[in-house]
Amino acid sequence: MRCLCLALALISTATAACPPDYPFAYVDRVHRFSVCLPAGVIKEETTGYPAGSVLFSGFPLQPKTNLRSKQLLIVSGEYDLLNSAAPFGHFAANGLSLERAQLEEGSAGHLTAHLIYTWKDGNTEVHFDFEDRSVNIYNFDPGQRPTEYNRQDEIKISEQIMSTFGKS
Numbered sequence: 633m634r635c636l637c638l639a640l641a642l643i644s645t646a647t648a649a650c651p652p653d654y655p656f657a658y659v660d661r662v663h664r665f666s667v668c669l670p671a672g673v674i675k676e677e678t679t680g681y682p683a684g685s686v687l688f689s690g691f692p693l694q695p696k697t698n699l700r701s702k703q704l705l706i707v708s709g710e711y712d713l714l715n716s717a718a719p720f721g722h723f724a725a726n727g728l729s730l731e732r733a734q735l736e737e738g739s740a741g742h743l744t745a746h747l748i749y750t751w752k753d754g755n756t757e758v759h760f761d762f763e764d765r766s767v768n769i770y771n772f773d774p775g776q777r778p779t780e781y782n783r784q785d786e787i788k789i790s791e792q793i794m795s796t797f798g799k800s
Contacts, residue, residue, distance in 0.1 A: 649666075649668075650668035650796060651668065651796065653670065653792070654668035654669055654670055654792070654793060654796055655668070655670075655671050656668065656669045656670065656671060656673060657669075658675075658686070658688070658706075659800055660684075660686075660706070660758075660800075661800070662684060662708075663684075663708055663756055663758050664753075664756075664799055664800050665751065665758065665797065665798065665799055665800055666796075666797070666798055666800045667760070667793065667794070667796055667797045667798075668793065668796035669688060669704070669793060670691060670692060670793075672690050672691075672692070673688045673689065673690045673691060673704075674688065674689050674690040675687070675688055676688070676689055678705070681705070681707050682707060682708060682709045682710075684708055685705065685706060685707045685708065686705075686706045687703060687704070687705050687706075688703060688704040688705075688706075689701065689702075689703040691703065691704070693781075694781045694782065694785065694786075696778055696779060697766075697778050697779050697780065697781035697782075698766045698767045698768070698769050698778045698779070698780055698781055699764060699765075699766050699781035699786070700742075700765050700766060700767055701763075701764075701765045702762065702763065702764050702765070702786065703762075703763050703765075704760060704761065704762055704763075704793075705759075705760075705761040705763060706758065706759070706760055706761075707758070707759045707761065708756070708757065708758045708759075709757060710757075711748070711750075711759040711761070713735060713746065713748070713761065714733055714748060714750070714759070716735055717733035717734060717735040717746065717748060718733060718734055718735065719731070719732070719733055720732040720733050720734045720747070723749060723791065723794060725794055725795050725796070725797040725798070726795075726797065726798040726799075728751065728797065728798070728799065730749040730750060730751050730760075730794065730797070731749070731750045731752075732747065732748065732749055732750075733746075733747075733748045733750070734746060734747050734748070735748070741767060741768050741771050742765060742766065742767050742768065743765070743766050743767075743768070744763055744764065744765045744766075745763070745764045745766070745783060745786075746761055746762070746763055747761075747762045747764075747786075747787060747790050748760065748761045748762075749762075749790075749794050749797075751797070753799070760794065760797075762786070762790040762793075764781070764783070764786050766780075766781055
C-alpha cells in the first residue's frame, strides 16, 4: 500500500504542471525531458527502433474524417526516417529550440503524414514523430465518403503538445 501511495504521489506531482487539455505527463529521466499528452493515450512497446524508444497511441481523432490513427513515436539517437524528410522550420518551447521536418508516405489506399520535432542537447538527440494515418476518401462510395481531415489542425495539435516540452 505504501508503494502505491508513493506512485500516486509521483504521478500527481508530475501531472500538476500539465495543462488541462494535456494532463498526462511523460517524463524521460534518461534523456532529461518531459512532455504533456492528452488523456487516454496508451504507451506501447516498440520494435525495430533504438532501445528506449516509446510509442503513444490512442490520440483523439477528428470525427467523421478520413484520419484513422494518430500516434507519437519518440526515438533517441539516429532516426533514419529523417533522411527522406523535408525541413519544416523550427519550433520554440519553454526557451528550447526544436528542428522540424515533415514527410508523407503512402501506398494504395492510405497516407501517413509525419511531423517530426528534433531536440538536440549536447550529445543527446531525441525525435518526436507525430504520425497521422489517413485513408483515401475516394476509396468510399460517394454517399459514405468521409471528409478529408484538416492537416493544419493536426499540426496545431502537435504544436500545442510540443509547447509543453521541457528539460527535466
